[in-house]
Amino acid sequence: MVLTRWRRVTSILNGRRLFSQEVKKTHFGFQEVNEDEKESLVRQVFKSVANNYDTMNDLMSVGVHRLWKDELISQISPSHNTKLLDVAGGTGDIAFRFMESVKKQYGSEMESSVRIIDINPDMLNVGRERQKQFGYKAIEFEEGNAENLNTVEDESIDVYTIAFGIRNCTHIDRVISEAYRVLKPGGRFTCLEFSHVENPLIRSVYDLHSFYAIPAIGGLVANDRDSYQYLVESIRKFPTQQNFANMIRDAGFRTVGDGYENLTFGVAAIHTGYKV
Amino acid sequence: MLALRIAIGAGLSKRLPYCWVASRWNSTNHYDIRLKKNKFNDQQSELQTQLLDASLLYVPEYGWTKTALMNGAESLGWTSMSHGICKRGPIELVEHFIQTSTAQLSEELKSHPDFLDLKTTARIKRLVSIRLMMTSPYIDKWPQALSLMGLPQNAPNTVKQLAELVDEIWFLAGDQSIDLNWYSKRMLLAGVYTSTELFMTTDKSTDFQDTFAFLDRRLGDVGTIGRGISEVSNMLTYGTSQVTSILKSKGIRPPF
Numbered sequence: 001m002v003l004t005r006w007r008r009v010t011s012i013l014n015g016r017r018l019f020s021q022e023v024k025k026t027h028f029g030f031q032e033v034n035e036d037e038k039e040s041l042v043r044q045v046f047k048s049v050a051n052n053y054d055t056m057n058d059l060m061s062v063g064v065h066r067l068w069k070d071e072l073i074s075q076i077s078p079s080h081n082t083k084l085l086d087v088a089g090g091t092g093d094i095a096f097r098f099m100e101s102v103k104k105q106y107g108s109e110m111e112s113s114v115r116i117i118d119i120n121p122d123m124l125n126v127g128r129e130r131q132k133q134f135g136y137k138a139i140e141f142e143e144g145n146a147e148n149l150n151t152v153e154d155e156s157i158d159v160y161t162i163a164f165g166i167r168n169c170t171h172i173d174r175v176i177s178e179a180y181r182v183l184k185p186g187g188r189f190t191c192l193e194f195s196h197v198e199n200p201l202i203r204s205v206y207d208l209h210s211f212y213a214i215p216a217i218g219g220l221v222a223n224d225r226d227s228y229q230y231l232v233e234s235i236r237k238f239p240t241q242q243n244f245a246n247m248i249r250d251a252g253f254r255t256v257g258d259g260y261e262n263l264t265f266g267v268a269a270i271h272t273g274y275k276v
Numbered sequence: 277m278l279a280l281r282i283a284i285g286a287g288l289s290k291r292l293p294y295c296w297v298a299s300r301w302n303s304t305n306h307y308d309i310r311l312k313k314n315k316f317n318d319q320q321s322e323l324q325t326q327l328l329d330a331s332l333l334y335v336p337e338y339g340w341t342k343t344a345l346m347n348g349a350e351s352l353g354w355t356s357m358s359h360g361i362c363k364r365g366p367i368e369l370v371e372h373f374i375q376t377s378t379a380q381l382s383e384e385l386k387s388h389p390d391f392l393d394l395k396t397t398a399r400i401k402r403l404v405s406i407r408l409m410m411t412s413p414y415i416d417k418w419p420q421a422l423s424l425m426g427l428p429q430n431a432p433n434t435v436k437q438l439a440e441l442v443d444e445i446w447f448l449a450g451d452q453s454i455d456l457n458w459y460s461k462r463m464l465l466a467g468v469y470t471s472t473e474l475f476m477t478t479d480k481s482t483d484f485q486d487t488f489a490f491l492d493r494r495l496g497d498v499g500t501i502g503r504g505i506s507e508v509s510n511m512l513t514y515g516t517s518q519v520t521s522i523l524k525s526k527g528i529r530p531p532f
Contacts, residue, residue: 075360079346082357158357186354256321256361274358276323 026170029233038170039145043120045227046090046168050122052222053091059221060214060228068268069163072192073097075270076159080110085157085182087146087175088165089116090123092130092139094192099136113138115152118165119145147174152182163192167238176251183275189253191244194235195262195269202265210235241269248273326352327361328372335373339417340366340424367430370421374437377410378444384410385448397495399449404469404491407441408476412484418477442466460505468494 024035033041049056057065072094078084078101086094095114102112116139118124124141131139144151146162146169160179169175179189197203210232218228239247245259253273260271331348338344342365346356362368384406385391391402411418425434442465451461472494476487520530 075363076357077342077360077365079342079356158355184355186349186352186358188355188357188360254323256323256363272360274323274354274361276354276358 027237029230042168046120047122082112083158084114085160086116087162090118092127115140117142117144149178155184157182159188161190167234187275189273191271196240197266340421367424378441403445464498
């Protein structure tokens, strides 16, 4: 009996701080967690998926993620002296495609460069290994937090991209404001992220795939069903295309048209804003 | 719309003083009204217009390319990567140029006070010349623009813009037709205009004299064809009405 009363007390103490307001909660997939816990939980998720990240991407999206990333780079259309900041770009997919595009146009890397900032050192290590294979020199890997880019100066970046990373951040508005700070005038903010499917028929197929197939594949291939369950749930919790476009405008960016483009019926979407 | 067109066309007679007609043009600028309503144009935001206007200055040097857009962006104080504002790329430069040129035609006419004294063919010639001179700064790079316009994803817009151009020219020339001639006039002018512009890309004479001579010859041809077409249409109308009356006399009432 003493034990149950103690459990009750600790559960109350965990939920609230004495003599102050309730701790802010946020979503971690479909669960609710404290805001300050979310970052470390996300870090753990990506630590466990880091090694199989690319393989799992191919399996889950049946290779379509490559097309999405190619479309992202072709929309950005880099030139010979573009500075790209790729946030949450740990394994370097966007960065390598960026450099490849520059090389194809101009024959060499020219003066373009990429800085990759990721919160997770394991993902960065995977990226560094791949860089050795590709041989691009102008890519730097750094550990850092998207909500507080203290190593990046104001107005020093031409293009800011965040691909499949922003839904894992605790405070999306802070990420967008940091992006606004580091971009040069006229700079481009582009976010490639999973989004909401409007068409009900396709959505039902997509939901089946998300909630049944993906965690099962995660369990079989990567031996980590829970992380992939989190990944799928976090997609559902992300704001809709229009709401996210409004958040981008609220930070001061200006958008062209709707501010976003759907890919694959809304399974993914590219949101773009310009600092003008 | 038709009544409005007739009313405005009627105002373009020789009897009215030029300034009154010009103010009429200003207040009910046919093309301005359409510019606002045109769905194609609604999609061009203020940002895009800003960038495109700045980039047109770089077209004579860099052509209708992404480089021109990047230089335009830099001239506005933006990083060159903001060329992505024009999502479809250099074709947007071409389309913007054509659109603004067509819209400027009525403005340009203000510096031609003798316009109302001219007959229809001469008015058409004057308007086409004004429009061709707008292309002249870019004429070296114009073949590149034509190839962009010919791409299948851009061709529908090209056709639409050409249609708007010939319509504007005929409107400003005082076209009051309310029958099938409306269509034949515009189709013929489209042919004249595109062939003259194409000729202009290879013209190296001073002040494009050869181009204007070419234009004269084309307009001469068209005059003959135009009369021929209206004669054919008269003949067909007469023939149809004869057949209808014969049928009626037999007790058969055709549905038309």
